[in-house]
Amino acid sequence: MLETTFHDYTFQSPLMNASGVHCMSAEQLDELANSKAGTFVTKSVTKKKRQGNPEPRYYETNLGSINSMGLPNLGFDYYLDYLDKRQKMTSTPVFFSVASMSMQDNIETLKKLEDSNFRGFTELNLSCPNVLGKPQVAYDFDMTEKILTEVFSFFTKPLGVKLPPYFDIAHFDQMATILNKFPLTFVNSINSVGNGLIINPEKEQVVIKPKEGFGGIGGQYIKPTALANVRAFYVRLNPSIQIIGTGGITSGLDAFEHILCGASMLQIGTQLYKEGPKVFARISDELTTIMKTKGYTDIQQFQGKLKTLE
Numbered sequence: 329m330l331e332t333t334f335h336d337y338t339f340q341s342p343l344m345n346a347s348g349v350h351c352m353s354a355e356q357l358d359e360l361a362n363s364k365a366g367t368f369v370t371k372s373v374t375k376k377k378r379q380g381n382p383e384p385r386y387y388e389t390n391l392g393s394i395n396s397m398g399l400p401n402l403g404f405d406y407y408l409d410y411l412d413k414r415q416k417m418t419s420t421p422v423f424f425s426v427a428s429m430s431m432q433d434n435i436e437t438l439k440k441l442e443d444s445n446f447r448g449f450t451e452l453n454l455s456c457p458n459v460l461g462k463p464q465v466a467y468d469f470d471m472t473e474k475i476l477t478e479v480f481s482f483f484t485k486p487l488g489v490k491l492p493p494y495f496d497i498a499h500f501d502q503m504a505t506i507l508n509k510f511p512l513t514f515v516n517s518i519n520s521v522g523n524g525l526i527i528n529p530e531k532e533q534v535v536i537k538p539k540e541g542f543g544g545i546g547g548q549y550i551k552p553t554a555l556a557n558v559r560a561f562y563v564r565l566n567p568s569i570q571i572i573g574t575g576g577i578t579s580g581l582d583a584f585e586h587i588l589c590g591a592s593m594l595q596i597g598t599q600l601y602k603e604g605p606k607v608f609a610r611i612s613d614e615l616t617t618i619m620k621t622k623g624y625t626d627i628q629q630f631q632g633k634l635k636t637l638e
């Protein structure tokens with residue numbers, strides 16, 4: 329019922345975590361692997377372990393979340409070792425998220441991944457909004473094209489990019505033109521909406537410590553922007569480049585909407601943070617019920633089939 333074919337593999341469910349949520353440690357990744365999620369993605373890794381930004385650096389409201397984690401992670405080798413062990417146990421491919429502190433780090437990490445026996449999907453994060461002094465790479469079109477040219481000069485494993493939200497049709501056009509030049513397996517839209525601000529009016533204060541309270545926004549706040557980005561890239565990209573829909577998925581209905589816009593896989597961040605891994609069973613059940621009510625027996629029957637008003 330919920331099977332989805334992604335590149336050369338058919339996952340039992342399109343649901344997975346969004347990088348950064350419940351995926352820092354081996355224990356957390358094991359919990360995802362033992363949940364109803366179809367697969368998982370690691371926290372974005374850097375060459376060396378990083379502490380990240382000072383706390384509090386994450387805060388929830390009933391409509392979503394704000395975070396300025398600052399790319400904390402246990403370092404590339406930790407995750408490669410974990411995935412090495414896991415690959416010996418199961419054949420379900422997983423996602424390895426690679427962030428960059430610099431172009432050089434990027435290339436070095438990807439070269440190690442290419443030479444390793446990792447056989448899952450690589451998610452190149454071009455959209456971290458919270459590393460001080462670092463602009464989001466994917467808002468620099470020339471830099472994005474430069475990085476992808478370099479990456480695909482040596483990387484042969486299935487790779488996709490994690491993009492920030494765009495808000496201008498011209499930017500969808502420009503970005504899709506660049507992405508269509510490369511043998512990408514997928515595009516993941518969207519990352520958090522960068523540099524929002526959530527305030528505590530009683531205390532007349534911001535709610536997170538880093539960056540004077542500025543951070544990436546997730547949850548219900550961002551679903552309309554996420555759906556637009558999923559749809560915009562779905563209609564512009566070569567059909568060989570599949571879309572992962574991320575942003576604002578809190579229910580089976582939200583999941584249904586992302587698939588209608590063209591998503592093949594669905595990542596859940598804020599709602600997973602709030603609810604824990606049991607969120608995957610709930611959303612799977614809700615999505616299955618919606619499909620049955622509408623007479624669909626599999627995802628492909630309505631995937632990308634969003635209608636416009638004639």
Ligand SMILES: O=C(O)c1[nH]c(=O)[nH]c(=O)c1I
Pocket residue numbers: 348372395396397398399400427453455456457458459519520544
């Ligand atoms: O602050 C983070 O660690 C972070 N936070 C986000 O919301 N998206 C990202 O890609 C990252 I690397």
